[in-house]
């Protein structure tokens with residue numbers, strides 16, 4: 001158990017909406033190890049975002065256990081960085097200020113140190129030279145790079161990403177996948193990546209958890225034993241297709257929540 005980063009056991013989450021109870025998550029158990037890249041995949045409404053929000057400490061679960069680096073999760077914390085589909089940058093701040101904003105409450109760092117850190121992480125995501133651009137002056141892919149830099153700037157042990165590339169065009173999406181793999185290998189953090197794109201999950205991950213809806217639970221766990229560092233043409237191999245087949249077969253047996 002020494003190298004376990006996130007341990008989830010029988011996590012249940014229910015919502016009450018219009019006096020009706022919705023069981024969003026039923027007995028969800030999964031493990032993420034240190035430096036592991038894990039994807040959570042499943043039909044719309046199966047509870048992927050709900051689970052990610054629980055791990056982020058943005059919402060509370062009903063029963064079960066969620067433990068990060070040996071400590072129960074009780075709220076949000078700087079040991080987790082979060083990237084959502086919408087870039088959610090502050091439009092009136094420069095790129096570097098958006099990144100440094102995440103360090104706002106950190107009194108141990110001076111302004112110049114925060115600026116230096118922001119520049120370092122912008123460089124890591126390939127945005128050297130764009131530090132003084134406003135979000136509106138950047139493309140969607142560039143804005144998402146800023147959001148990734150902002151999530152990494154306080155060196156979280158677990159990076160949580162909820163369909164981070166869902167709003168990007170196919171070409172930019174592929175570039176961002178490769179960038180993310182580079183950044184992840186550099187930072188040596190663990191990643192929990194939510195997506196509904198089967199190719200993306202297989203290409204990026206060490207392990208894929210497939211969720212089923214009604215109620216949301218883990219239907220399948222699949223280790224992805226493809227070589228690292230990953231090259232794009234691994235997607236043309238038979239092994240890659242086999243992984244996809246296993247996942248798609250599982251998804252086809254589990255319709256989306258209506």
Ligand SMILES: Nc1ncnc2c1ncn2[C@@H]1O[C@H](COP(=O)(O)OP(=O)(O)OP(=O)(O)O)[C@@H](O)[C@H]1O
Pocket residue numbers: 015016017022023024042043044045046047048049050051196257
């Ligand atoms: N705040 C809420 N109040 C009531 N029900 C909610 C709330 N948040 C989520 N749900 C319900 O919980 C279930 C899971 O939703 P969730 O957003 O986690 O799904 P998802 O897998 O992320 O879907 P998608 O792929 O469309 O993003 C859905 O039935 C949803 O309607």
Ligand SMILES: [Mg+2]
Pocket residue numbers: 048049050
């Ligand atoms: Mg979602």
